[in-house]
Amino acid sequence: MKMITLSQKSVQKQRGVVVLPIKEYERLVKASIPEYYLTGKAAKRLDKLVEEGLRDYRYGRTRTLRSLADLD
Secondary structure, eight states, X not given: OOOOOOOHHHHHXXXXXXXXXXXXXXXXXXXXXXXXXXXXXXHHHHHHHHHHHHHHHHTTOOOOOSSGGGGO
């Protein structure tokens, strides 16, 4: 077994450390991200929305915003 050395300053700066087995970590990650599968009209509507958004991006019709206040 290998030893792991952690700096006390870095542990305090990050407010702690959690050590989990890989299987438990993967289970937690999988449980925290919901999966949605759209079918029918909802899937077609979303596909069209994404297609339009990508087209607008390609043609330079989009802009980068730092916050929603920049929408004016």
